[in-house]
Amino acid sequence: MAGPAPAVAASAAASQSPPMQLPSPFAELVKGSSGLEKIVLRGARNCCAEIYLYGGQVTSWKNDNGEELLFLSSKAIFKPPKAIRGGIPICFPQFGTHGNLEQHGFARNRFWTIDNNPPPLPVNPAIKAYVDLILKPSEEDLKIWPHSFEFRLRVSLGPSGDLSLTSRIRNTNTDGRPFSYTFAYHTYFSVSDISEVRVEGLETMDYLDNLKAKERFTEQGDAIVFESEVDKVYLAAPSKIAIIDHEKKRTFVVTKEGLPDAVVWNPWDKKAKAMQDFGDAEYKSMLCVEPAAVERPITLKPGEEWKGRLVLSAVPSSYCSGQLDPSKVLQG
């Protein structure tokens, strides 16, 4: 297999000033939409990923053929304080309305910085394209959430095109106080047609229904399909979830570590129309499946660190007499 092409040559053309030094030769910093800075990771063949410093947010992940795998709204606003609509916003220190902060917390609309000297992480030596970002609270942040923290995010592109995000959150309070937070990788997948999509791995799970005042229910029946608005927090969800796109014959496998829950969201037509930064018909081509810690907040004492990981892969769907064999995807 051919290795990724170093990004050095492309960088001179893409930006006028010399590229900022990044530890991986397969990562470069360039200007993105509205002049906001983004990092481009280049993997083998045409695989690549883009991460904005604004929000520490992945906005693009492309496979070998250069096809986009994440949804990014055509109406996304790349201007603070609005979070970018699509990709993988990071919800921290609060998911949704589970607390007194703004919806989904503030990490998604802060500027992160490149962390050139992160504490070591166990790494797969085959991973060449990666970047480390860091978010620390500003004086203003401390007024709304009075806790000192270091949030380190590593985004990497594996040799087979897998995208992984590893979050490390450390309590750096010096006043002896613990803190608690909820969290989600608010992943927007690009799908061909939401009516042709199934999610496997969540059947029979308990969930909180955000459309019914967070009341608890148990999922019935088979795989999850979509014919109206869905906004559910599946509790104690398995570590692998599959999103099967029949039309594209593609299956996304979502692998999560340290994140017990999984949120599934599609706004459907009415809510789509009500969102300023989302096209009226775009609900048909997206689905959010969001590894999360919602029901039980995570608590860290000073000096303690939490790690939560998300790995995404996209594989061709396997059919067997017209039926998908989910066991191949989820256990294979």
Ligand SMILES: O=P(O)(O)OC[C@H]1O[C@H](O)[C@H](O)[C@@H](O)[C@@H]1O
């Ligand atoms: O519009 P946003 O603040 O980005 O939130 C978008 C959606 O995120 C999550 O999936 C929540 O469960 C939904 O209730 C919310 O509508």
